[in-house]
Amino acid sequence: MMRITLIAVGLLLAVLLPLAIPWLNFVFIMAVAQGFAALGVVLLLRAGMISIGHAVFLASGAYVTAFLLRQTGITDLGLILLVATLGSGLFGFLIGMFMVRYRAIFFAMLNMAVSMVVFALLAKLYHLTGGTDGVRVATPTVLGAVLDRTVFDSLLLYISLALLVAVGWLVHRYLSSPLGKALEAVHTNEVRLEYLGVSAWGVLLYAYTISAALAGLGGALAAIAVGHVVPELAYWTHSGQLVLIAVLGGIGGVVGPFIGALFFEIVRVVAAGYAAYTWNMIVGLALLGVIFFLPNGLYGLVQRLLKRGGGS
């Protein structure tokens, strides 16, 4: 109960604060977008598998969005988000079919290899992708209506938050389902899982596809919010950042990656805004601090506080 109250308060703040401070609107959308991608990473982390290439699915969602708006007549926000999510899911399914045969470092490095191939293609296919200058993303329409950009931005935040609740709940259900529980079993004892008659390959492919679709949804939101997509979205450091956000937030639950993403965005904004020359170091130190002192991530801290609060 306490947890639901906290989530409700968090959402309420996310809606109210931007009314007072408009630029937070953008920060919150970006946090949700990054959070979706990090949630995808968390799914795989639950199975003990680290993907250092997951930004490729974020990038695919972002580029699908850009191309839908530029090349086809599709401008409806809902349809774009759906196509980008499904498109990335399909891409994840295809890549996943051979990716989930591998474990540990091989899995991590192969993911990174795929993401770097896509990064290189996005940067090199100049006439198709605009190269490193990227592609402009126009403002989508909402249910046929062309909105003023400022109104649209507020609406995009509300839609992001609604998606966060809806998709978050679905993923929560998935994690509590046998298929979701099997992920942890892959981590603890894969052989035993196979003896139980469950295909680890199938379990992982399922998770991989979902995680790619989540990253694609995040990519689509980010692309629409920023209004521009660049190949750096698929670069391996961006994938590393997603893993970092996942670890920061904690991999215990669905809320973790979103807390991690919000923390990361805010630390970066404050550091870059008030220490233009040392912001990299401040961000690094903040992350180190969390990892040293909060081994279960920020979500672990929340859980600990909840327990204490519930006990007293």
Added chain:
Amino acid sequence: MKDIVRTALGGLLLACAATTVSADDRPSELRIGVFTFLSGPAAAYGMPGRNAAELLIEQINEAGGIDGVPIVPTYVDEAQGTDGVITEFRRLASDRDVMIAALSSANCLALAPVADQLRVPTLMWNCDTHQMFLEDEYEYVYRTNSSTIPEFVSYALYLLETKPDLERVAIINPDYAFGHDAAEIFKETLQTFRPEVEIVAELYPRLGASSYHTEISRLVSARPDVVFSNLWGADLENFVRQAQPRGLFQRSTVVLALGETILQRLGEDLPEGTVVGVLGDGWWQSPTARENPDTQAFVEAYHERYDEYPVFPSFKMANSIMAMKESFERALENSGGTWPSREEFVEAVAGLEMENFTGTLRIREDNDGLVDQIVGVATPADDRPYPVIGEMVRYPADLVTPPVDEDPIAWIRSLDQDFLDQLPKPGSYQ
């Protein structure tokens, strides 16, 4: 969660504290955001820009600011990536009057619609890409410098004059849009006038590569008459140091489009006769710059503080700051002395024509800047331990910039002998 909220709130309170409501009367200070690369490899280009901004703003403030209002800059590091840059832009937009942004073309393309949305006057100090104003129209976004088209067409024109019989051309550019754009513009211009020109090698090493030995082998074995490059920063320095001992500079005429930025660093390691220039007219020793006492005062102050002379990115930045000051002054004149609104300010930027440190700047109707282009060759100097630019030509902006609304590549293909005859000749600018 509580802690997170607390952290977030803390950040917000800080931000709010920094925000003061400006009265409709004269503000106590003019707050601007300056976006450039402060870290990473691109800082080689970004820091001279930052330094110029810092120094020039100080000089302006010492002289009384803009009609008594001092300028207060906030510098933003573009190395945090496009979404970070957009976040900062949106954050600063709430209480900054003007933005000087940005260096990277990708960032500029992403920022421009945001600037229009938030109605923040934005002067782009670098962003060379010719895509900038090609498809979209902006109300609040202006570029106070030239684009890739005049910048790289000029090098081809210079070669057509100085090496009329060139046939074999090799290109080595950084592997991103800037490098590919430059290659296309350079090739198109040469081949428009000399269709027999053959591109014998086209290499795109990645940005930040430290070794160019493979590329240099290819370049040497391709036996080009001309090697064109728009590498820059540490990449360019590395390339020259590695290529020089292998005789590339003896066998071919090497064109370094951003060569001016490394003259002081390489000194005598840069072989004589290398074609170098600046993107624009921002050379601190050009005849125009020498004649202008303000420029010389700025150059000396810059040297004193940063221990090197300003390079052309410094002047690109200076152009933006000066254009901002001039526009404010014009807007004040138009309004009869009341401080201009953002709209009145951008109205003054549109159609601006002004003298700056190294020449003139005109903002034309598509919001793009018109700036002359200087090209020359590295020549030993009598009074300095590093080469200067000799055999200079100064191509007038009107001639080498495509007209508004014309496809730039189509424009290049339409150039003819009459066009060449109008141009000043190499060595004519002295």
